[in-house]
Amino acid sequence: xxxxxxxxxxxxxxxxxxxxxxxxxxxxxxxxxxxxxxxxxxxxxxxxxxxxxxxxxxxxxxxxxxxxxxxxxxxxxxxxxxxxxxxxxxxxxxxxxxxxxxxxxxxxxxxxxxxxxxxxxxxxxxxxxxxxxxxxxxxxxxxxxxxxxxxxxxxxxxxxxxxxxxxxxxxxxxxxxxxxxxxxxxxxxxxxxxxxxxxxxxxxxxxxxxxxxxxxxxxxxxxxxxxxxxxxxxxxxxxxxxxxxxxxxxxxxxxxxxxxxxxxxxxxxxxxxxxxxxxxxxxxxxxxxxxxxxxxxxxxxxxxxxxxxxxxxxxxxxxxxxxxx
Amino acid sequence: xxxxxxxxxxxxxxxxxxxxxxxxxxxxxxxxxxxxxxxxxxxxxxxxxxxxxxxxxxxxxxxxxxxxxxxxxxxxxxxxxxxxxxxxxxxxxxxxxxxxxxxxxxxxxxxxxxxxxxxxxxxxxxxxxxxxxxxxxxxxxxxxxxxxxxxxxxxxxxxxxxxxxxxxxxxxxxxxxxxxxxxxxxxxxxxxxxxxxxxxxxxxxxxxxxxxxxxxxxxxxxxxxxxxxxxxxxxxxxxxxxxxxxxxxxxxxxxxx
Numbered sequence: 001x002x003x004x005x006x007x008x009x010x011x012x013x014x015x016x017x018x019x020x021x022x023x024x025x026x027x028x029x030x031x032x033x034x035x036x037x038x039x040x041x042x043x044x045x046x047x048x049x050x051x052x053x054x055x056x057x058x059x060x061x062x063x064x065x066x067x068x069x070x071x072x073x074x075x076x077x078x079x080x081x082x083x084x085x086x087x088x089x090x091x092x093x094x095x096x097x098x099x100x101x102x103x104x105x106x107x108x109x110x111x112x113x114x115x116x117x118x119x120x121x122x123x124x125x126x127x128x129x130x131x132x133x134x135x136x137x138x139x140x141x142x143x144x145x146x147x148x149x150x151x152x153x154x155x156x157x158x159x160x161x162x163x164x165x166x167x168x169x170x171x172x173x174x175x176x177x178x179x180x181x182x183x184x185x186x187x188x189x190x191x192x193x194x195x196x197x198x199x200x201x202x203x204x205x206x207x208x209x210x211x212x213x214x215x216x217x218x219x220x221x222x223x224x225x226x227x228x229x230x231x232x233x234x235x236x237x238x239x240x241x242x243x244x245x246x247x248x249x250x251x252x253x254x255x256x257x258x259x260x261x262x263x264x265x266x267x268x269x270x271x272x273x274x275x276x277x278x279x280x281x282x283x284x285x286x287x288x289x290x291x292x293x294x295x296x297x298x299x300x301x302x303x304x305x306x307x308x309x310x311x312x313x314x315x316x317x318x319x320x321x322x323x324x325x
Numbered sequence: 326x327x328x329x330x331x332x333x334x335x336x337x338x339x340x341x342x343x344x345x346x347x348x349x350x351x352x353x354x355x356x357x358x359x360x361x362x363x364x365x366x367x368x369x370x371x372x373x374x375x376x377x378x379x380x381x382x383x384x385x386x387x388x389x390x391x392x393x394x395x396x397x398x399x400x401x402x403x404x405x406x407x408x409x410x411x412x413x414x415x416x417x418x419x420x421x422x423x424x425x426x427x428x429x430x431x432x433x434x435x436x437x438x439x440x441x442x443x444x445x446x447x448x449x450x451x452x453x454x455x456x457x458x459x460x461x462x463x464x465x466x467x468x469x470x471x472x473x474x475x476x477x478x479x480x481x482x483x484x485x486x487x488x489x490x491x492x493x494x495x496x497x498x499x500x501x502x503x504x505x506x507x508x509x510x511x512x513x514x515x516x517x518x519x520x521x522x523x524x525x526x527x528x529x530x531x532x533x534x535x536x537x538x539x540x541x542x543x544x545x546x547x548x549x550x551x552x553x554x555x556x557x558x559x560x561x562x563x564x565x566x567x568x569x570x571x572x573x574x575x576x577x578x579x580x581x582x
Contacts, residue, residue: 051423055581073326073425081423087416096341097420103337104424106330148420 001064003029003156003187004050009059011045011211019045021211022059027189027204029064029155032182034202034219035191038301042211043191044084047160051081063156077105080154082145084161084191090134094125094144097133098151105152112151119147122177139170146174150181157181158189163197175201195297199223207300214304222296230289231269233259236282243279246271260289326425334426335434342438346404353404354446357396361450364392365457368514379516380547386461389454390541391513394475396450398508398533399500401443401476405435405483406496413487418580428574432484432567439480440473447472461544467552468543474559475536479504481566488570488579507533512541517549532558 006025012018020042027033037043048054050061052072061068066075088097095116102112120126123143128136136144142162149157159178163171171194178201182188192198198205198219205222207215215222238256248267252260261272273283326334346353365385373384380387412418421431454460462468482499490496511533517525528534535555542548548555573579 053419053422053581055577073427076423076425077326079423083416083419085416087419089412089415089417092341096344100337100341101420101424103340104334104421104426106326106333106425108333109337152424 001029002062003027003031003064004189005060005062006046006050007060009046009049009061010057011042011049011054012057019211020049020057020059022213023208023211024213025206025216027156027187029187030182030185031187031204032179032202033187033189034198034205035189035208036195036198036205036297037191037208041208043208044160046208047081047083047158047189047191050158051079052076077152078155080149080152080157082142082149082157082159082162084164086141086145088133088141088145088148090132092133093130094120094133094136095129097144098148101148102151107152115151115153116147119150120144123147124173139166142166143170143174146177150186154186156187156189160191161193162190163192163194171197207297209301209304210308215300225296227265229263229265231261231263232287232289233261233272233276233283234285235259236284237280239281243275243281246275326427331427331430334424335430335437338421338426338431338434339437339441342404342408342435343441345408345438346442353400353442354449357400357446358449358453361392361396361453362457364388365453369457379519380545382545382547383459385458386545387516387541388514389458389460390544391511391537393447393450393454393544394471394537394540395508395513397443397447397472397476398479398504398536400446401439402479402483402486402500402504404442405439405480406487406490406500408438409435409484409487410490410493410496413490413580414493422580429571432481432570432574435484436477436480436567439483440476443476443480444472447476463546464543466543467539470556471536471540471543471559474556474563475540478536478559478563478566481563481570484570485566485573488573490579507531508537510534511537512549513537532562535559 004025004027006023009020009023009025010018011020023042023046025035025046035043035046045054049056050063050068052068052075061075063075063078066078068075092100095113098116098120099109099112102115103109107115116129117126120129123146125136125140125143125147128140133141133144142164146159146162149159162178163174166174175197178188178190190198190202202219204218205215206213232254235257239253239259242251242253242259246267248264249272250262251272254260259276263269263272269286276283369385369388373388376384378384378387409418412421451460486496486499510528511531512528517528517534520528529550535550535558538548538550539552539555539559542552
């Protein structure tokens with residue numbers, strides 16, 4: 001079953017700004033799905049429409065078996081939302097925020113307390129339950145919003161940049177938690193600017209840019225499109241001359257103790273080490289220059305922008321020609 | 326949502342609203358008691374002693390119904406307008422908007438919170454009035470009915486104000502420039518029979534005049550307006566404003582993009 005089906009979703013704001021020009025999306029039940037795009041691409045607008053916070057201009061949205069046009073309340077009951085911005089009463093205690101949220105879904109107060117306790121403990125916030133929300137740190141506020149979104153046991157959880165501004169330790173503990181609830185059956189849609197996060201967590205991916213879906217595929221298929229990786233090599237000794245490398249590999253000197261190597265997918269890194277070693281160059285350590293998904297993301301977004309620019313140029317030329325006639 | 330789920334949702338909103346103003350009772354419940362005590366001391370005791378009886382009642386006793394109802398009006402209005410606007414401002418209104426709770430329950434919950442504050446403050450002011458005046462109740466039914474309906478009406482009005490408000494200044498404009506003048510000119514401190522004929526007619530277009538007079542009828546058994554007309558006006562206002570507030574919510578005006 002599809003957890004989410006979006007067809008030709010459009011949104012034009014009152015001032016005439018088109019935010020979405022036809023977004024299509026399908027997310028399978030049980031999936032861990034990445035929804036990516038540059039700032040202003042339309043991710044948050046899409047999420048706002050799914051959650052009932054933004055009115056759509058056209059298109060359809062279905063959450064499991066409920067279409068938001070026919071049964072908005074039913075669709076909402078399946079959904080848990082962790083928004084990008086803090087959206088809770090800063091002057092309420094943490095436990096009250098969770099219990100009230102459960103109450104809005106019709107859950108009795110005693111059961112709401114039990115669930116709030118469970119999720120606050122899992123997200124390491126139980127000892128902060130009586131603290132006013134405004135007194136929590138940024139990372140704690142984000143975790144509290146995750147607990148709040150789960151308190152009615154949603155089948156679909158949407159997280160809009162849940163780890164923004166969170167330190168790496170907490171980020172990794174949040175990843176672990178999200179993986180666990182995904183394995184327990186909750187479908188998750190994640191938007192993030194940390195592409196490493198999307199790559200490590202998600203099975204499928206869609207990229208939105210300028211209000212349209214420019215890529216919608218599995219993470220593996222997307223990464224397979226990338227045929228080159230760049231590594232940074234840190235050397236034990238000075239390097240002045242580069243050895244001749246084998247085909248499928250290109251070496252560059254960055255400084256006395258650092259090299260960069262572009263390596264095609266079918267080439268072996270061992271070959272690079274051997275060549276360097278034969279020339280008396282010892283490699284101390286190595287890292288990926290950039291995240292693989294990041295490279296692909298930039299490539300796809302640039303390609304889309306070039307296409308848009310080209311289309312605009314052709315349109316302008318056609319208009320000029322029409323005027324000349 | 327089932328009926329029980331809706332009931333739980335409504336109870337949640339009401340509890341949240343109740344705890345909100347009780348938590349800050351020094352700002353919400355205490356000031357009206359102090360203000361009313363000052364009114365009684367200044368207008369009732371010092372100035373009122375120089376004024377002759379109105380409709381057979383001492384001036385102090387005559388102003389009691391108006392002062393009680395004024396506190397109900399201002400507090401039920403203030404509670405909803407500030408609470409709902411704060412929820413908009415902090416975006417915590419999204420907690421309700423993403424949930425399946427129907428819009429009429431959201432409106433009902435906020436209105437119930439405003440009514441709760443209006444009634445609690447009204448009771449506190451009544452206790453203060455009992456200390457200063459010869460407090461009496463002519464008709465408990467009419468008194469409670471007007472008390473409750475006025476609180477409902479101004480809670481809904483506060484909600485509509487909050488929906489349209491875009492800043493904290495916007496939530497004080499209506500109370501300052503509309504509500505307070507209409508309340509003071511609604512016959513709290515005087516009978517409209519004391520006014521020239523022209524101003525008597527002008528006063529009759531002020532809906533608050535009907536509320537204060539019907540409440541005065543409930544407590545003292547005297548009124549400048551017809552009771553049935555007054556109750557009908559209140560009901561018409563409640564139904565109209567509730568429908569309008571629900572329309573705003575259903576269309577996401579002021580709260581959705």
